Amino acid sequence: MKKTLLAAALLAGFAGAASAQSSVTLYGLIDMGIGYQTINGGTDAQNQTHFGMYNGVQNGSRWGLRGVEDMGNGNRATFVLESGFDSANGSSGQSGRLFGRASWLGLENNSWGYVRMGRQYNFASEYLTPIDPFLAGFGTANMGQSFGAMNTTRYSNMLKYQTPVWNGFKAGIGYSFAPQLEAFYANSVGGRNTLVNGSGNSYNFDTMNNTRALTLGATYANGPLTIAASYDQINPNSNVNATSNSASPKQWILGGMYDFKAVKVSAAYSQTRGGLLNPQSATGYAGGGSGAINGGTWGGGATGVLFAEGAGYNSYLVGLTAPINASSKVFGSWQMAQPNGNIQDLVNAVNQNVYAIGYQYDFTKRTNVYASVAYLNGVGFLSGVNTTQIFTGVRHQF
DSSP, X not given: OOHHHHHHHHTHHXXXXXXXXXXXXXXXXXXXEEEEEXXXXXXXXXXXXXXXXXXXXXXXXXXXXXXXXXXETTEEEEEEEEEEBOTTTOOBOGGGOTTOSEEEEEEEETTTEEEEEEEEEOHHHHHHGGGSTTTTOSGGGSGGGTSGGGSSOEEEEEEXXXXXXXXXXXXXXXXXXXXXXXXXXXXXXXXXXXXXXXXXXXXXXXXXXXXXXXXXXXXXXXTTEEEEEEEEEEEOOXXXXXXXXXXXXXXXXXXXXXXXXXXXXXXXXXXXXXXXXXXXXXXXXXXXXXXXXXXXXXXXXXXXXXEEEEEEEXXXXXXXXXXXXXXXXXXXXEEEEEEEXXXXXXXXXXXXEEEEEEEEEESSSSEEEEEEEEEEESXXXXXXXXXXXXXXXEEEEO
């Protein structure tokens, strides 16, 4: 049975009200694997080894509904409702949200682009993912480990506009009234930095009581060449006043990829200033008893932002993707996050490096197996702290 018919059967009331020019598509992905992960060189509480079942290694497991209605004159109403889940135990992902991966409604036209409202990806995640050899998956191997803004970052309550495609070029801007990212503020007390947990993951009545987010992006894809750029900035809520800290974390990324047929070559560079976007990515600066690292962020979700004036880092990536035959490919990358400012002064920080290689074999267009190995040293910019991840699994799309 076609997916559109299955979706209609599940949502009979909705589909029954739809016209013949409307469609609703049910889609999804299930990713299950076995993995080994170890963390060494931290505190006794942080040193861990785990071997067992993992969910969503190559891509997060999810199911969703995608709808479109033709309103005439080239205008369309569109929506996406997408729910993430842990396929190993059936629990909901994204902090228990029903549609935590995406929840938006929009209007679009080929002549003027689209406008969408709701919970959506920022442009860094949308435009830079094709440049990452790991396509924003495979745990610490993915580009988001060092380029935090593109670590599958989603902003709630966002108004987003994207232009139509002009000869391979498109651009967009988005503004979130309350992105609902967990917020932390660095505060100088007694000559050292401590953390104050904010209310960034809520949505308050007073505008200034909410964190707010700006996302910009542009990309050009034509033939073998792809170029993408993005800018993200998070503005603090009123709690930041309690810390005497006026930081606004911001990150810009520039990346590109060229397909030589025998191999695709990728490269990217980024600067992050005024704090940290996604403390899981390239930074353990946000927390811990030492004031340096929070081991919990290593395995946690990409949901946070640290406001810390003067803190920042530069990021680098070089990657390769090479087809072996029509059904398989191998891919790998090196990435580095280089600290500066307050991070370096506070913890005598070192560079964080990630070395990763992966393999994919396609049984069909919908089902494949994969394997990956990633080694990260200088976790959270701390000397001697490292982690290794080894995964193998199966991904099925429907």
